Amino acid sequence: MSKVIAVFGAGSGLGESVARRFGREGFRVALVARRKDRLSALTERLHTAGIEAAAFPADLSDPEGVPALITAIGDHFGRIDVVEYGPISGEQDFTPAAELGATALRRLIPLLLLTPVEVVRALLPEWTARGDGAFLLTHGYSAVEPLPHLSGVGPVMAAARNYAHSLHGELAGSGIYVGMLAVAAYIANSEIAESASATTGSPLPMADPDDLAEHYWSMYVARDRIEQVHPAVPGRHPAARL
Numbered sequence: 001m002s003k004v005i006a007v008f009g010a011g012s013g014l015g016e017s018v019a020r021r022f023g024r025e026g027f028r029v030a031l032v033a034r035r036k037d038r039l040s041a042l043t044e045r046l047h048t049a050g051i052e053a054a055a056f057p058a059d060l061s062d063p064e065g066v067p068a069l070i071t072a073i074g075d076h077f078g079r080i081d082v083v084e085y086g087p088i089s090g091e092q093d094f095t096p097a098a099e100l101g102a103t104a105l106r107r108l109i110p111l112l113l114l115t116p117v118e119v120v121r122a123l124l125p126e127w128t129a130r131g132d133g134a135f136l137l138t139h140g141y142s143a144v145e146p147l148p149h150l151s152g153v154g155p156v157m158a159a160a161r162n163y164a165h166s167l168h169g170e171l172a173g174s175g176i177y178v179g180m181l182a183v184a185a186y187i188a189n190s191e192i193a194e195s196a197s198a199t200t201g202s203p204l205p206m207a208d209p210d211d212l213a214e215h216y217w218s219m220y221v222a223r224d225r226i227e228q229v230h231p232a233v234p235g236r237h238p239a240a241r242l
Contacts, residue, residue, distance in 0.1 A: 004077045006030040008060060008119065009087025013187040014138060016042055017209035018084050021217050023051030030073045030080070032056045033087070060087050061111040066118035080123060084216060085116045086138030086181075088153075094142070095152035104152060112139075112156045117163060124176075131175040134220050137164050138212075141184035141229065168226045179219040180227045183207055207231070 005022045007015045010031035019029045019042070029046060031053055033039050039055035046053040054076055058069050073080055095104060120135055127133025142154030143161045161180060168178040185205040207230055215228045 001078055002026050002028055003081040004028045004030060004073075004079050005082040005084060006032060006073055006080050008032045008083060008085040008116075009138075010042060011038065012042065014086055014183075014209045014212050015084075016045070017213035018216055019046055019053065020049060020051065021210070021213035022082065023049065023053070025217070027082070028077055029053040030056055030077060032058050032060070032069065032073075034059050060115050061107075063110055063114040063118040066115060067122050070119070070122040074126075080126065081132065082134040082136065082220065083119055083123065084136040084138065085119060087111060088138070088140075093152065094150045094154075096149045097151035100151050100155075105156065108153060108156045112153065113160045113163070116160055120167065127176050128174065133175070134177040134179070135164070135167070136216055136220070137161070137178075137180045139180060139182055141182050144182045144227075144229065165226065177220065177223045178226065179216070179223075181212060181215055181219075182227060182229045183212065184229060184231060187212065 003026070005018070005027045007019050007029060009015055010019065010033045015031070015033070019031065023029055023046060029051060031039050031042055031046075034057065036055070036057045039057055043053050043055045056069060056073055056076075058065060070080070116135075116137060123133065123135075137160060139157040139161055140153060142150040143157035146154055146158070164178050164180055171178060185207040187209050188206045212230055215230060219225060219228060
């Protein structure tokens with residue numbers, strides 16, 4: 001039975017590139033996102049490329065729905081071998097720390113911290129029994145290096161990054177891999193890049209999602225590092241206003 005990757009937050013940017021990269025290696029693909037129409041279009045594009053894929057519409061800001069979602073994917077494909085978690089949209093934006101409040105953070109915590117934790121909890125028994133599995137977490141560079149004016153998503157992603165580091169250490173030697181990709185640019189073709197471009201009206205630093213997907217494939221195969229930053233020497237983000 002061929003392996004399965006579940007792409008959480010599947011969209012036209014990184015999600016599609018990850019699906020295509022792993023699909024070329026024979027992986028079947030579970031696509032998880034909120035919008036049915038976009039998922040259906042992405043599923044069809046993958047089918048056209050010869051990749052077996054199925055859509056699972058879900059609101060990832062509801063961590064309580066994770067067990068049923070994982071069960072649905074498992075019932076359809078028979079297994080889940082890899083998870084790529086990166087549901088970032090134009091609705092999540094940077095906020096200066098001096099303007100940040102509990103209400104804004106409360107909206108971000110379920111999607112960016114609680115749900116990925118629940119995804120791992122739901123899959124660990126299967127992965128432990130098999131002695132193999134991988135959890136790939138995508139986050140912004142502000143989780144790695146805090147910068148003025150780039151708060152909001154950063155603190156919550158930093159908490160998820162802390163969790164992933166601990167998980168990586170605890171699962172070492174078990175056959176289960178935890179890896180993270182810190183993106184220090186907007187991802188081309190993504191919803192958040194489109195939103196940011198419309199807001200600023202000026203050129204923005206862009207990362208090619210195919211390059212990011214290649215990083216993930218390399219990390220998954222080599223399992224020799226917990227985190228990859230792209231670009232390797234990130235430039236100053238225009239929103240930092242430094």
